[in-house]
Amino acid sequence: MPSSTKSPIESPIEQSTLARMLETMVPAGADDADLYLQHSESESISLEEGMVKHVSASTHQGIGARVIKGEVSGHAFTDRFETPALMEAARAARAIAEGANSLSPVAVHDTQQTRTLYQPKNPAEAASMPARREMLERLDGLARSIDPRVKQVFASVASSFSNIHIVRMDGAHIHDARPLVRLNISVVVEQDGRRETGSAGGGGRFGLDRMLKGEEAERLTREAVRLALLNLEAIEAPAGPMPVVLGPGWPGILLHEAIGHGLEGDFNRKGTSAFSGKIGEQVATRSVTVVDDGTMPERRGSLNVDDEGTETQRTVLIEDGVLTGYLQDRQNARLMGMEATGNGRRESYAHAVLPRMTNTFMLAGEDRPEDILASLDRGLYAVNFAGGQVDITSGKFVFTTSEAYLVENGKIKAPVKGATLIGNGPDVLTRISMIGNDLQLDPGVGTCGKEGQSVPVGVGLPTIKVDEIIVGGTQA
Amino acid sequence: MNGSQMQEMCLRLVEMGKKRGACDADAVAVCDTSESISVRHGQIESVEREDGRGIGLRAFIEQKNGLAFATASTSDLSDDGLNRLVEQVMTMARISAVDPDAAPPSGADHPEHIDDIDTQADIWSREAAQEAALVCEQAALSFSEDITNSEGAEAGFGTSEIAYASADGFAGGYAKSTAGLGVSVIAGTGSGMQRDYEFDRSHSVQGLRDPKALGQKAAERACRRLGAASITSRKATVVFEPRVAISLLGHLSSAINGRSVIQQRSFLAKHSGQIIFPEWVNIADDPDHPVGLGNRPFDGEGTRTNARTIIEAGRLTGFLTDRYAAGRLGIENTGHARRGLAGDISIGPNNLIWQPGQISVEDMLAEIGDGLLVTEMMGFGVNGVTGDYSRGATGFLIEGGRITKPVQEITIAGNLSDMFASVAAAADDLTWFGTRAAPSIAIANMTIAGQ
Known part of the structure; x- marks a missing residue:
């Protein structure tokens, strides 16, 4: 993807504020320093007893400030984005070093990233909640249809999307947007009073639609059932x-x-x-x-x-x-x-x-x-x-x-x-x-x-x- | 934000949920601050400071055949952030399935009065923490010439405020503080290197063990592992030191978790009321213990907590429950709901204590004669559904009632049902590790695999 088509990096904290943080926190003679700004959204839905009854989401953001001098490092982490809290964090990170600050002003500037190993999109947007629920219900039915010994099915699908901003000591602002999805299936089988379990999972850095459309979810479900049934026959290990x-x-x-x-x-x-x-x-x-x-x-x-x-x-x-x-x-x-x-x-x-x-x-x-x-x-x-x-x-x-x-x-x-x-x-x-x-x-x-x-x-x-x-x- | 502001924010969030159509709701808010310092070879290696806050909402809505709910949390406490949170929860609750047994939070058995359970009088200054870490590491490094390297010592102090409110008007909160000190050092060189550690955590700095003694103990532990080798496979009695014996408490509490029982994912699902340990074994859960770090006046649903005997004279008294599990299993609510910011409500113990025995560790080893003392374990080879157990271990051979030589590269295996029934002795050395305490525990007839 040519870098010229990219728009300026949108950051939850203005670049001028990030520059002030760096100016505050970097002592003279520091070997390295950076800010790590993160905004993550995650969603998870899970099925048990045939019902999708657990649905949850979280939004988490914060910033980490770090200063390194030789083998020594100072860190401050906060999720308050008001300027006084940010400056307090910057001062705390520099607590490892006495003496004067590095006097040079910092100009935070965008660094275009040329790599695209994954789509910079929230994977949750690729599949509606009802579609996800429908899939889990389908996998539950599939697992139970494979073998009557399947007594319990647990299935969950989770996604997260993290926007990461790294600002280095010299002001270089690097952005990465990271999707991640995960599907898990676990079953409990029972035969003659013996209970065993089997599980399988899969995922990667792509949209949830991939998990819903392809045959991978069905394959994982069959795999979980196969493993559980196999365990019913398992003998003591040597x-x-x-x-x-x-x-x-x-x-x-x-x-x-x-x-x-x-x-x-x-x-x-x-x-x-x-x-x-x-x-x-x-x-x-x-x-x-x-x-x-x-x-x-x-x-x-x-x-x-x-x-x-x-x-x-x-x-x-x-x-x-x-x-x-x-x-x-x-x-x-x-x-x-x-x-x-x-x-x-x-x-x-x-x-x-x-x-x-x-x-x-x-x-x-x-x-x-x-x-x-x-x-x-x-x-x-x-x-x-x-x-x-x-x-x-x-x-x-x-x-x-x-x-x-x-x-x-x-x-x-x-x-x-x-x-x-x-x-x-x-x-x-x-x-x-x-x-x-x-x-x-x-x-x-x-x-x-x-x-x-x-x-x-x-x-x-x-x-x-x-x-x-x-x-x-x-x-x- | 102070405790009462957090409770007010929780109440406000619950109200916002009700205005958007929730028939019941509860909210939890957490505010943490912590500082830590690590030193290595007598120099500061790292200084960390953290403050974090967040709020979570669980909302129930009425649908045709019953109630459905969803949970969400955010660290963005602005008005916009809270509005988005409520919007998100309500949208998600609408796609959630109706659970005929849903247990909304209103009407829980709330505590009438909440005492301050931990006072925060003694914040550790960075200088004092640094000094403790330096003393601790120095004591370890100078313990013996066999100590060759250090992974460093760390000292930290943190406070945490937890607030909760539910739609029936209950609001409560409590604060906790934790001080911690630990060190890890290496004895020997090259392929003979051995690492070991020692750490302590307490409500207060005064409650921590002496830094020097702690450092010496870590060094002694690393030194005595020098020359460790595998042993031949055998069946033998295995003694779990307190720091590994607490893992047995973890396996027990997972197995008696009401949710695991409902899900048929516990090897103890059919054992309520049965004798599962020898009759002299007693295990308790205490939400108000002077030493334990798991104290809380109410659980994750606002239900008052109570001390409980989990194993009484070898008998499993019942399962740990929240409102939902109690309803489903038709048993009492033991007030063990756990609620973090992210994810759903779960069930877990407060402070678990394996009551100590009468004999010293030395007498216990003498009585055992030949066996294995385990001081560290590796891996996650425990199957909660079947109780099958197989883990990597490090420790010492017990021969003729005495510790003879260090052992590594072995596994210990069995089944937790058999292991619980085969507990042969508990020593008098009860030791606390945060929210769990155990003495040295001997378990007969385990399989050791080695060379």
Whole structure:
């Protein structure tokens, strides 16, 4: 889209006021400073017991002021837009620095953004509330029609639209308008007194009409029912070390936990990551290449610019098994003498910027998925996962299966109950012996938590075989 | 904005809703301010100041076959912002489905009198908070030569005002304050690095543990993890330290949440009145506790809160409810509605307390003989519908009644129904973590998966 067609940036706070805030808050010798102005509107409707009885919306706006000098940062967050409150915030942010202000006046000026990875429109406008309600009722009927054992259906559709304004120390005003939608289906099934649940979800940065029109919603509903019915047959999961084949797509959460967090700039600058100082070292089998890519159109983890106004990019984290890069925000990049990689993110105006992942995935290999499964003598085939977590410092990470099968002699024996898998980040990737040619990205459901902040992310993986990882079932 | 202004704004919003056609409504307003400072390696790392406000409205409308409702919130408290909010709620309520069991807020059992539950006499100055963080981190860094790095120490102080009003004319409010101090340090180097932390939260600065003792404890925790390794898979008794034992209280309160019970999403849905723990186990919920941070005089629907025994001599006394869940389940309203600004009303406990036992932790370990002490857990492997439980763990091997060596890269697994029934002992070391308190808890016969 040619930039000449864009109109001036409309900001909820006038640019002259933003300029006064910067003039007030930036001390002499500051390395960086910015304002982060956010206006978000979100809507959610959900169905249970066949009725859409929960409908809610929220409007949230506020501004975060930040000043950085070396390793020190000052932050102030407020949702009051009256000038005295804004100036008070500006003064609070500069509280880290004594002495004189930077005397130069700031001229806030528009910076045209050339990227359009998603439409700058409120996704809620693309589908009326009654249309959304109708869809959820239809999905409820669909789930119940698939199998009489379906006793409860929970379906929800949520959307948000965030207008983000970043004003840098030099007055550059960067604007990004971010849509995000999400559909969730969860069912409870019952057979002979045994109750089980299954769920599925999807979404991304596009209009709600996409969710309503396409077949994705129906597919997710069938998937939730399939998983729940499968769980009715699930046997106790095994306990102990064994080879595991991970299915494509969402199991990429392995990468997110095992290495992604460990490569975030803050932990590495501070030397607290199990990956600290390992750049250039072989940390994975030679055929493993892992990237973090914030530039994929309409993906949940994508951003035109990160929350510091840096354009997102494709960063190679591991190339042919060798650790090649970190994920950086501006402050950590500056302190480490590296370039910012467009990974500076914050949950909202009221949170600090941290280096975070966008969409993290492993490139496809050459093995056929069926050959990978056939090579498994006795082990676990894990196709779907719930959440995961990592201890950055010890490198230990977990992720929990939501669909997994016991495999013997290359054949699926039986589904097993959800079990947590635990491994060690710096060596799990050295145990990858086969990589499929079937890279898939997740359906748009990832949310990453760090220091109490949640941000949307994506993951992806081809089918892979990990020669040994500890499976935390109950059958020791 | 002070408390009474917030209550007036809530009343006004409820009136605005009624004028636009709501047959019943309630509103909640929240006003928070907080400041925090973090230090690392003896230097200030970050200073944060936040003030935030917001108001939410829930409106019911009458339709042909009953009532429907919607909820919305905004941080724009201007007249325009409030008008837009009311317009939005009314539009949404019209597309919401009629629920024959809808429970509008009017007529709730409101408290007659509201005492100030937390006084805000002692605001922490930035200088004093900074000093506490510095002392805390220094105590951790100088604890041992094995301490090699710091993730920093943080001290913070915040206040929160909550106001509520409903269409029956009730308006009330209360204020809360919280002080917090925490530190996280690293022992060892390279692939042997171990991190651990210690933190404390309280109503007041005076209620916080001594910064120096807190820092030393964090360092001691990190040091004693050095050399941790996996162990072989086995069945064993697992002891949950207080800071991980409180997660068991979380699983229990989710399972006895009236909404989960209605939705058939709880493994305890059919267990009201039944013995689910050994007969010496007692667990309480207290909305007016001198230490707990979850105190409140009324719940998210204006219903007065009451102390309640949740597990009495091993027996589940009932489910936690709000007006809706009580009506649906045909049981009493326990006053556990929770209401934030965003999203819908939910149900949750106030301050949960697992009553401590009589024996010391040392005696408990001696009695157990061989087992595992868990000090940290990872992951979310808990299924609320079935009770299936599988989580990553870190801790220590217990051999011959004593802690022998640090353990990591293992999982512990079982089923919460079995785990609750297999609680073998509770020690006398009751410890508070904000809104939950628990002693060390031993659970027999769990599966440990390791090398």
